[in-house]
Amino acid sequence: MSASLGDRLREARKRAGLSQRELARHSGVSYSLITKIEQDERRDTRMETLHRLARVLDTTTTALLTEPAVDDPSADGHSTPPQWHGVQDALTDTATDVAEAPTLRGVQELAEAAVRAYRSTDYDALAVLLPGLIRDSHTLAEITPQGGPLRVRALTMAGRLMTQTRQYAVADTALSRAMHYAPDTPFAVAAVDLRCWLLLRRGRVEEVLELVAQWADQIEPRFPRATPTELSLYGWLLLRGAAAAGRDNRPDEAKGMLRLAEAAAVAAGRPHQLRQLGFIHTFSVSAVRMQRAEYAMVRDRPDDVLRLSAQVGVEQMSPTSGSRNRHLLDVANAQTRTRRYGPAVETLMSIYGNAPQWLPHQRYARDIVRSIVERRRTLTPEMRQLAGVVRLPL
Incomplete structure (x- = not known):
């Protein structure tokens, strides 16, 4: 598109009859940030900020976006880091002619090891495990129908x-293949759920709403007759949709x-985990x-x-649950905005202690730490440590 984010914000502000200072006061x-956005000096504006501006300007967040990915590193031409080359290569290698065929039990054990590594946020271990798991599961799927679900x-x-570590192009390849190979609707929905998460992180909220x-x-x-699995799949999709609608200033x-998601969680009864479909988190009232x-x-x-x-x-x-720690980032942000810096x-620090490899990949965490640092005259040792952990630029 020829118009930039700054151009669109300026036009929306003019149509609303507001000056920059009036928009700042109401939103x-x-x-200074509004000025920088309109002058195209800020190209990494957070969705939360755009939402606050859209709400005052009586428009949608999507209408302000000019690029498909506000925070998508692939849009800036960033290449895949060497750590993930093995995963990227495995996704494009569809050869099944191997010297020694994998066994069902061996691939199942490798899949469980990958789940444990993800749950413990051991991404270094996953970088080693995943390439072999992808190749072996693909080969196994060509040998026996039982390999199909493992491949997905x-x-x-x-x-x-790849979504968690912001390798969005590689994530897109993986999820496109998952949807292609899904043996049935539940497995397809599991891939769709993750695609919605990927699109949310890239700021493409309208696409999320369409998918949902x-x-x-x-x-x-x-x-009355739905199974916990059916209710959970439906509930997860609704939560993704609610996240997109909220970001796009569609409160109703x-x-x-x-x-509807809460009704599904209540109907499902106890917390339900769709582990057999590849879900990591549990659907429950707490998730809602x-x-x-x-x-x-x-x-x-x-x-x-x-x-x-x-x-909640x-x-x-x-303590290593990604959904739990993502929620705690909201808590930390709320504490910061109410001046409860300690x-x-x-x-x-509690998130970092429990998930040291997870926190550095969270741009949200970096924004929160930046806000704390900018509001404090002097920094505590913990604040300085956090600034280093989230790689806050000087």
Whole structure:
């Protein structure tokens, strides 16, 4: 597109009849940041910031976006780091002529080892495990029908890891292959769920909403007779849709999807994990509550985030859970926005202690640390350590 983000923001502001200072006052976004965006000096503007501006300008976040990926490193021409070359090569290698055929048990054990490594945020181990798992599962799928589901699990794990570490082009390849090889609808939905996450991280919220609408209609459960698996698949899609609608300033859609997701969680009964389909996280009422807290943060209501977080029960979750720690980033952000810097630092340090390889990949964490650093005259040793962990530029 010829128009830049700055051009679109300037035009939307003019149509709303607001000066830059008036927009800053009504949105809570600093005047200097608005000026930099309009002058195209900031090309990495957070979705949360765009949402706050869109809300005041009575438009959608999508309308302000000029590029398909606001925070997509691949859009800047970044190449895949050497650590992930093995995964990338395995995804493009479809040869099945091997000297020694893999066994079903061996591939199953390798898949479980990959899940354990991901759960413990041991991405270095996954970089070693995944290439072999992808190749062996592909070969096995050509030998026996039992290998088909394992191949999709391997591909969705690759898509999950590459999305987590911001290797979006490689993630797209993995998830496209997962959808192609999915043996049935549940496996296809598992890949769609991860594709929605990938698109969310790239700022492509309209595509998420289209995917959710398409697949949720296909699998909408009949609540009286629906199985926990059907309810969980439906619920996860709705949570992705709510995240997209919230970011795109569509509050009615976001609230509606959250209500339906909570109804699905209640109907499913106990927390349900779709491990056989490659899901890592558990669908539950707590998962819905974490999404409600995220939506409150998008709406710039930090007090609501802290209130909702008290109902989540993070102390009962695995300390390396990505969804748990993503929720705690919302908590740290809410604490920062309410000037509770000490608790915010404690929250961030607890995440780092439990998931040291996970935190450096979170741009959200870097933004929170930047906000703390900019608001404090002097930094504590913990603040300086966090600045180094998230690679905060000087």
